[in-house]
Amino acid sequence: xxxxxxxxxxxxxxxxxxxxxxxxxxxxxxxxxLTRSGxxxxxxxxxxxxxxxxxxxxxxxxxxxKTAAVDWLMRSKDNPSSVLSCISNARQNARMVxxxxxxxxxxxxxxxxxxxxELLARKLSEREVxxxxxxxxxxxxxxxxxxxxxxLRNDIYDFTQxxxxxxxxxxxxxxxxxxxxxxxPSVAAVxxxxxxxxWDTILRSVSAHGGFRMQHSSAVGPREIARFVILDKQMxxxxxxxxxxxxxxxxxxxxxxxxxxxxxxxxxxxDEFYNVNDIDTIFEFGLHEHxxxxxGEITALGFQIEQDYRFYE
Amino acid sequence: MTEESIFDEMWGRDERLRRPYKRFxxxxxxxxxxxxxxxxxxxxxxxxxxxITFNVYGRAEAEERLIPFDIVPRIITGREWQRLSRGxxxxxxxxxxxxxxxxxxxxxxxxxRIPEEMISNNxxxxxxxxxxxxxxxxxxxxxxxDLVRTGPDQFYVLEDNARTPSGVSYMLxxxxxxxxxxxxxxxxxxxxxxxxxxxxLRRSLAACAPxxxxxxxxxxxxxxxxxxxxxxxxxxxxxxxxxxxxxGHDLRIVDGRVAMRTTRxxxxxxxxxxxxxxxxxxxxxxxxxxxxxxPGIMDVYRAGRITxxxxxxxxxxxxxxxxxxxxxxxxxYTGEQPILENVPTWRCSEPDALAYVLDHxxxxxxxxxxxxxxxxxxxxxxxTKKDLAAFRNKxxxxxxxxxxxxxxxLSTVPVFTNRGLAPRHVDLRPYVLVSPGGIRITPGGLTRVxxxxxxxxxxxxxxxxxKDTWVLED
Numbered sequence: 001x002x003x004x005x006x007x008x009x010x011x012x013x014x015x016x017x018x019x020x021x022x023x024x025x026x027x028x029x030x031x032x033x034l035t036r037s038g039x040x041x042x043x044x045x046x047x048x049x050x051x052x053x054x055x056x057x058x059x060x061x062x063x064x065x066k067t068a069a070v071d072w073l074m075r076s077k078d079n080p081s082s083v084l085s086c087i088s089n090a091r092q093n094a095r096m097v098x099x100x101x102x103x104x105x106x107x108x109x110x111x112x113x114x115x116x117x118e119l120l121a122r123k124l125s126e127r128e129v130x131x132x133x134x135x136x137x138x139x140x141x142x143x144x145x146x147x148x149x150x151x152l153r154n155d156i157y158d159f160t161q162x163x164x165x166x167x168x169x170x171x172x173x174x175x176x177x178x179x180x181x182x183x184x185p186s187v188a189a190v191x192x193x194x195x196x197x198x199w200d201t202i203l204r205s206v207s208a209h210g211g212f213r214m215q216h217s218s219a220v221g222p223r224e225i226a227r228f229v230i231l232d233k234q235m236x237x238x239x240x241x242x243x244x245x246x247x248x249x250x251x252x253x254x255x256x257x258x259x260x261x262x263x264x265x266x267x268x269x270x271d272e273f274y275n276v277n278d279i280d281t282i283f284e285f286g287l288h289e290h291x292x293x294x295x296g297e298i299t300a301l302g303f304q305i306e307q308d309y310r311f312y313e
Numbered sequence: 314m315t316e317e318s319i320f321d322e323m324w325g326r327d328e329r330l331r332r333p334y335k336r337f338x339x340x341x342x343x344x345x346x347x348x349x350x351x352x353x354x355x356x357x358x359x360x361x362x363x364x365i366t367f368n369v370y371g372r373a374e375a376e377e378r379l380i381p382f383d384i385v386p387r388i389i390t391g392r393e394w395q396r397l398s399r400g401x402x403x404x405x406x407x408x409x410x411x412x413x414x415x416x417x418x419x420x421x422x423x424x425x426r427i428p429e430e431m432i433s434n435n436x437x438x439x440x441x442x443x444x445x446x447x448x449x450x451x452x453x454x455x456x457x458x459d460l461v462r463t464g465p466d467q468f469y470v471l472e473d474n475a476r477t478p479s480g481v482s483y484m485l486x487x488x489x490x491x492x493x494x495x496x497x498x499x500x501x502x503x504x505x506x507x508x509x510x511x512x513x514l515r516r517s518l519a520a521c522a523p524x525x526x527x528x529x530x531x532x533x534x535x536x537x538x539x540x541x542x543x544x545x546x547x548x549x550x551x552x553x554x555x556x557x558x559x560x561g562h563d564l565r566i567v568d569g570r571v572a573m574r575t576t577r578x579x580x581x582x583x584x585x586x587x588x589x590x591x592x593x594x595x596x597x598x599x600x601x602x603x604x605x606x607x608p609g610i611m612d613v614y615r616a617g618r619i620t621x622x623x624x625x626x627x628x629x630x631x632x633x634x635x636x637x638x639x640x641x642x643x644x645x646y647t648g649e650q651p652i653l654e655n656v657p658t659w660r661c662s663e664p665d666a667l668a669y670v671l672d673h674x675x676x677x678x679x680x681x682x683x684x685x686x687x688x689x690x691x692x693x694x695x696x697t698k699k700d701l702a703a704f705r706n707k708x709x710x711x712x713x714x715x716x717x718x719x720x721x722x723l724s725t726v727p728v729f730t731n732r733g734l735a736p737r738h739v740d741l742r743p744y745v746l747v748s749p750g751g752i753r754i755t756p757g758g759l760t761r762v763x764x765x766x767x768x769x770x771x772x773x774x775x776x777x778x779x780k781d782t783w784v785l786e787d
Contacts (some may be wrong), residue, residue, distance in 0.1 A: 003574045071591050098548040101556050110364050309576040
């Protein structure tokens, strides 16, 4: 496979995952705005921070209102992480790597692009936001479904998965980075309604409130939530889950190519960390410090994969 | 030119249904126009979803557009096709022999059949190719011959495309679309298949690999990139052949061979199907500004360690000024009379011809010798006085830049419109593959259709559309 193709696949799936994550963050913000009394626009500040685009927003917008935030996250062309930008650029990458994709995946991606462009052609009114978010989620699932059902499990597939899980790990880590303080034991006033909403926000942001309820029927606190989002091996957006997948895909590349690359050692370290440490160790080390460190490691791993597989030269 | 004189391939000149269209017409009469309109929209949706688009040049933002597809097939009998393919094969053999000769001893010039300055002063002539022997002796691996028809048995070659003929993806996708939308039509008509083209192309290219290449030569398609107007086709062909689609920056010369950067390091290539122009191929040997090519590829080529398809310098054979010599070229190299006729052509470089052209400008089509895509041409009968005057000045200023041809009364084939079927002018581009193993012509080709009533311009960049082209099993 061409290095350029590996790069295109990696970014195509990173961007698809990012679109999905951005949509989920908007959904969470929306929900909080609707279920809480009074207008709390600072919630949108934390949504923008979690989406990694608060700085960008500030450059273009004066006031932090809900309308402005939703528009920025969903359809702004100035925001490279907006749903519209991500899907457009994912599709541009898909065109570039067209020969590596099955017709099903290409058509699903192209269809997603055409629909999203239609749906986000104009500013969304309040009542349009929920159905559009649903649709975006459907479209992202369509591409993922086509990928899982039609792609050969070869190096092409591995690069799609590396893109997906690197972006996902990054996203989960960023949400924790913004919200870590509500999970700290010292400030946990168990049972208070404020904290329940904040915990709920975290779980919803990683699409895990349903899964969490399945595992924990009784009353729970921030420690369980932190463990679930960071360490749970069954939760497809936990840091541990993503690390395991990254390691596995890099191992598969090692086996297919017969080449041992430094990125595998980095992913193995990440995976190993979650194997040997429990949530108490992480709290001891410091939740914030851990999140910061993880974000750094994810970025470094991305750069290393680029180099190892000759994305650019 | 009157309306009555136009030959319609479905209805002849006298509104009597022609035989090849009989079964199609039986089917059509049972369909209501509402269903067909819905089918036409369905076809557009299919094309949009598959992403069969082309990028439009000359716009600030690269815009993707669909080439309009018409659901009425263009039908050719097996007998008609046999004659056409004999003529095409003869012409393609002659073109290859001509190219070999031009880049070696130039016998045709020595014999006085073509003036020396037609070659040496021609921008499409590449002195760098003199004395070079392309692997397998093949210059034009892929050729598209543009044909027009004026009557039941009158076909003319309008143009030879010996550089990088495009449009073959439409031939394939048009058939795919028709198969999907009207499967019943293919049960009633026995249509010769076109879908072997990508496999044939790959085999044909592999058969042209340099000596010393592996048993399964590595083939790649070289594209200028995602913003090129034909990018879709480049990706489509690479995908269908199962080979890599590379850009210049993926390639480098490693140990005297052209190699592509893969996830496991550099891998050598044996055959490169390039979709970039000669000029951009190698910044060290041609245009030094080119970002699209591979520095040093010409040196590897001269050393016989890579096949470039088509060979550099083939443009000399499809140049519009050389075109007028094609009857002589065919005769000179094959010793036979040309089976396919040329459109009579005035070379404006010749004073007598120029005088005639200036006198009859309003009846003629004038083309730039190096133009393509329907740009920079004058269609006398439909031109305004201002256009005619402007072209008169251009002709006087640079006569050798132009050729002129009579306006042929091109055949029509019906297209489906909101008000039923309506005749529109068409041309045909069959695709030809050349390898040491032989010449292979895919039965059919790309039918381009001028969608505007009365228009003769079929180019997609100028509002033309396409049709599926059927060659029947007789």
